[in-house]
Amino acid sequence: MDFAAIHDHLKAIGAPGLLGADEPRPADKKAKDPGRSGDPYLLIDCARIVDFLLVCRDDPKLSFEILADITASDPAADDEHFWVLLNLLSIEHKHRLALKGLLPKANPVLPSATKVYRAAQWNERECAEMYGITFEGHPDPRNILLPDDWVGYPLRKDYEFPKEYHGISCE
Amino acid sequence: MTIEETGQKGSIQLGTESRILPSGEREFMLDVATSDIELNMGPQHPATHGVMRLLIRTDGELVTGVQPHLGFLHRCAEKIGENVEWLQYLPYTDRYDYLAAMNNNLGYSLAVEKLMTGLEIPQRATHLRTICAELNRIASHLIAFGTYGLDIGAFTPFFYAFREREWIQALFEKICGARLTYSYIRIGGVFNDSPPGWLQEVERFCDVFEAKWQEYYDLLILNHIFVKRTANVGVIPPAMARDFALTGPMLRASGIDFDLRRDMPYMDYGEIYEAGAFQIPLGSGEKGTVGDCWDRIYVRMKEMIESLGIVRWCLGSIEDGPVIGDIPKVLRVPNGECYVGIENPRGELGHYLHSDGGKIAIRCRVRGPSFVNLAVLEDIMPGTLLGDSIAIVGSIDIVIGETDR
Numbered sequence: 001m002d003f004a005a006i007h008d009h010l011k012a013i014g015a016p017g018l019l020g021a022d023e024p025r026p027a028d029k030k031a032k033d034p035g036r037s038g039d040p041y042l043l044i045d046c047a048r049i050v051d052f053l054l055v056c057r058d059d060p061k062l063s064f065e066i067l068a069d070i071t072a073s074d075p076a077a078d079d080e081h082f083w084v085l086l087n088l089l090s091i092e093h094k095h096r097l098a099l100k101g102l103l104p105k106a107n108p109v110l111p112s113a114t115k116v117y118r119a120a121q122w123n124e125r126e127c128a129e130m131y132g133i134t135f136e137g138h139p140d141p142r143n144i145l146l147p148d149d150w151v152g153y154p155l156r157k158d159y160e161f162p163k164e165y166h167g168i169s170c171e
Numbered sequence: 172m173t174i175e176e177t178g179q180k181g182s183i184q185l186g187t188e189s190r191i192l193p194s195g196e197r198e199f200m201l202d203v204a205t206s207d208i209e210l211n212m213g214p215q216h217p218a219t220h221g222v223m224r225l226l227i228r229t230d231g232e233l234v235t236g237v238q239p240h241l242g243f244l245h246r247c248a249e250k251i252g253e254n255v256e257w258l259q260y261l262p263y264t265d266r267y268d269y270l271a272a273m274n275n276n277l278g279y280s281l282a283v284e285k286l287m288t289g290l291e292i293p294q295r296a297t298h299l300r301t302i303c304a305e306l307n308r309i310a311s312h313l314i315a316f317g318t319y320g321l322d323i324g325a326f327t328p329f330f331y332a333f334r335e336r337e338w339i340q341a342l343f344e345k346i347c348g349a350r351l352t353y354s355y356i357r358i359g360g361v362f363n364d365s366p367p368g369w370l371q372e373v374e375r376f377c378d379v380f381e382a383k384w385q386e387y388y389d390l391l392i393l394n395h396i397f398v399k400r401t402a403n404v405g406v407i408p409p410a411m412a413r414d415f416a417l418t419g420p421m422l423r424a425s426g427i428d429f430d431l432r433r434d435m436p437y438m439d440y441g442e443i444y445e446a447g448a449f450q451i452p453l454g455s456g457e458k459g460t461v462g463d464c465w466d467r468i469y470v471r472m473k474e475m476i477e478s479l480g481i482v483r484w485c486l487g488s489i490e491d492g493p494v495i496g497d498i499p500k501v502l503r504v505p506n507g508e509c510y511v512g513i514e515n516p517r518g519e520l521g522h523y524l525h526s527d528g529g530k531i532a533i534r535c536r537v538r539g540p541s542f543v544n545l546a547v548l549e550d551i552m553p554g555t556l557l558g559d560s561i562a563i564v565g566s567i568d569i570v571i572g573e574t575d576r
Contacts (some may be wrong), residue, residue, distance in 0.1 A: 024507060034528050037288045038509030068512060069521050073534040085523060085536075087510050091413070091429045098510055119416030122546045130249075139435040145242035145575055155251060 003040040003094050006062065010042070015055045017048025030119035034040055039098050041110040046084055046101040046110040046158065053116040056097065064097060065086035072103070072127045080105055082131060086113075089163040103133065112138040189258050207235055211558075214243050218322045218561050221571025227552075227560065234560050236423035237552040239545060244575040252535025257502045258358065259285060260535065265352035267539060268573040270314055272341075273300075273307035274515045276356035281437060282511040282522035283358045296360030296436050298485045302373060303343070303355060305478040305485075309380070310339045311516035312471045315568045319468055320391050322565040323400050328391045335383060338376055345369055349432045358502065360495030374486055384476060392465075392472055401468065402459030405551050405563035412462065415547045417538055420470040421520030421567065424454035425462035429516040440481075449477040461532040464566035471568070474516075491568055503530055517541050539573035 001009070002120065002129040003023070010018055020043045027035030056064040066089040081171050086099040103110060111133035113120035124135045125144040132153040143150065152159055162170050188200040212218075212225040219225065222243035228236040248263050255263075264279040265272040275301055284290050317332025340350040347355040348366050355362050391397055407417070410427040422429060430451045432440040443449065452473035454466030508525040518540025525534040544567050552560050 020462075027505075034506040037286050037505045037507035038524075039285075039509070066416045066418070068416060068418075069510070069523065069538040071523065071536045071538075073523075073536070074526060075525070075533060085478070085510075087512075087513075087521065087523070087538075089416075089519075091427060091434075093258065094434045096435070096510075096512075115417065118414040118423060119546065121545060143242075145245045147242065154247070155253075157253075164540075 001061070001093060003097075006095065006097055007042060009054070009059075009061055013055065013059065014049045016051040017045035018052065019043040019045055027135070039142055041085075041100040044099050044101050046103050048114055049084075049101060049113060050111045052099075053086075053088075053113055057116055062090065062097075063092045065121045066091060067113065067123075070113060070120050070123045070127065072131045072133055072155075074131065074155060074157045075151045079084075082109065082133060083128075084133070106134040108134060110134075111136050114138055129153070132156070174252045192280055200502075214240075218565065219571075220318065220565070220569055221574075223569075223571055223574065225564070226546075227557075229557060232556050232558075234555050234557060237549060237560070238413075239415050239548060241542075241545075241571075241575055244571045245345035246576065248448045248537060248576040249535055252532050252537075254531065256530045257504055258498075258500070261353065261357060261534070262354045265354055266572060267537060267576050268311075268352060268515060268517060268520070268541065268570045269351055270570055271307050271311040271516045272352050272354075273303045274513065275520060276354060277304050278511065278513045278515070278520045278522050280358045281513060283502075283504060283525050284511060284526060285509045286507045286512055286526055287358075288505070290359065291496055293360055293493045293496065295364075295489060296496075297321060297347075298489040299361045299365060299494060300356050300444070301438060302482050302485045303346070303353075303361075303439075305481045306339050306342065306373070308478045308516045309475045310336050312475050313339075315471050315516075316387065316391065316468065319568075320397070323397060324396065324563050325391055325394070328387060331387055331390075333382070335380060340403065342369065342372060342376065345372075357495065357498075359498040362495065364494045370486055370489065373482060377482055377486075381476065381479060384472075388472055398458050398465060401562055401566070402557075404459075404464045404555065405566060406460045407462040407551060408467075409462065409545070411550070416543050417518065417547060418543070419469055420474065421452065421516065421518065421544050423549075424466035424470045426454055426456075428453055431512060431519060434525070435512075437511070437513060439485075443481055443484050446484060448480040452477065456474045461509065464562050467566045467568070468572055471516075480490075501530060503528060506533075508534075512538070515540055517534075517570065518544055520573075528534070537576050539576055541571075541573040542567040542576075543569075545569050545574055 007021055023040040024036050031049050056062050068087040068089045070086045081102040084101040084103050089095045129143045129146050164170055189197050192198050207228045207230050210227045214222045214224045224240035226238040252260050264275040265553050268275055311333040313336050317329040320328040344350050345351050407425050409425045412422050431446045452470050453505050454461055454470055458465045504526040506528040510523045512519045512521040521538030523536035
């Protein structure tokens with residue numbers, strides 16, 4: 001199914017937390033709109049993410065058995081939201097779905113998707129340590145790539161590189 | 172004697188049982204308090220395929236728990252992606268899965284090209300990209316084959332694997348100047364046209380390699396000891412493979428028929444599959460159970476032959492022409508975001524790129540298949556013997572450059 005068909009199907013079955021879509025559009029010089037290329041994204045509510053993913057995984061027309069990627073993005077230092085980005089893949093129907101949720105930087109907490117997909121476990125650990133996002137209900141919230149005593153969240157746009165680490169200069 | 176008579180204290184106690192041996196000596200049963208050992212298969216180890224620390228808890232020979240510790244080769248590729256220009260990022264892509272660098276370049280280039288709507292990739296460039304990507308798949312699977320034998324204890328196939336790899340690396344050196352980190356497949360096409368005689372040499376390689384492949388298959392994969400060590404070991408059932416988002420040979424070894432080249436084709440792969448140039452090998456539990464270590468190495472071996480089919484098809488239909496589109500030196504990628512996943516030798520390599528129309532990416536996320544595939548270790552290793560755990564780690568075929576990025 002293509003993106004429009006998947007979106008319509010999700011609306012029809014009343015998937016929880018579906019907020020809308022962010023689709024590519026051509027540039028419009030008159031409206032000073034740079035346009036948007038690339039993939040269409042479904043906008044979802046981060047708080048209802050577990051229920052939404054359960055629908056995506058279990059509905060027979062969608063059957064997204066594989067969570068290809070769960071990651072986050074910090075669009076700008078002055079933007080007040082993180083973006084939580086997921087990518088689902090269906091082996092049976094051979095289609096993909098890209099999801100985007102807006103997470104307020106003031107309170108970056110959302111439920112962990114490990115209840116639905118085991119693949120989320122390591123990817124969420126990486127998100128958490130790089131952005132400081134808390135995944136509630138995560139079974140093993142340790143740092144995965146960074147050392148256990150690392151200070152700061154490196155992939156944030158306002159991250160300041162440390163001057164030294166354990167006496168080793170980082171200049 | 173009873174415990175009270177001996178007055179024993181401490182962790183080694185005399186049990187209340189004893190018997191007389193035929194020699195006349197008395198044998199006592201000892202209650203020894205044991206505890207699990209925590210073994211450090213440390214960052215420096217010949218069988219961890221790079222710098223990875225596995226904290227293994229064992230009860231004698233039986234592994235009761237494993238905790239992988241990563242990050243020793245973390246080089247902040249994603250942060251660098253937010254600080255350098257689009258064209259400047261290409262050499263960084265070589266270095267995540269450094270054994271399949273062509274495929275990494277391809278994944279990144281396809282992702283950027285998806286954002287640049289209206290960009291035409293010349294046909295010759297697509298064919299050269301496919302030839303190089305598939306030759307690199309063969310080289311990568313050769314390492315998987317050779318080093319897996321080495322981990323198990325078979326030292327000879329490693330040298331055969333690297334001898335064949337030398338030819339592939341010499342081919343790549345002729346076309347782009349590098350043996351390991353090529354930066355050959357660039358945004359808009361490929362960097363350099365093939366020198367005269369290169370395509371004929373690729374054809375010669377295909378013919379010679381096909382004969383050699385059969386020898387290596389019989390030497391290692393059908394070897395009785397190898398089968399004994401890998402069959403029925405580290406079984407990943409299909410439901411677990413889906414739950415852990417395994418991709419690539421690991422998914423196909425568990426019997427799930429899915430390959431991005433055939434099912435969600437990019438470049439010319441759809442056309443190549445329609446022409447019957449390649450098939451998708453699956454694990455079938457031939458020597459043991461579906462999804463065991465033997466199936467995984469079997470799928471990788473068979474994929475090498477299928478890649479030869481793809482290379483031959485491309486050699487048959489390549490035509491003269493330009494090899495790169497018109498890309499400015501300072502590239503501004505239009506506003507947008509996309510995710511492109513390709514079939515890397517180790518699984519699905521995904522690039523998520525977000526551009527705001529500028530020279531530098533806002534977000535460059537790399538979904539490394541080795542990182543995602545490695546997570547399954549925490550579930551399949553406990554309950555196996557220590558010798559089998561080496562076989563399991565090797566069968567996942569990870570490259571730490573990709574696990575850590």
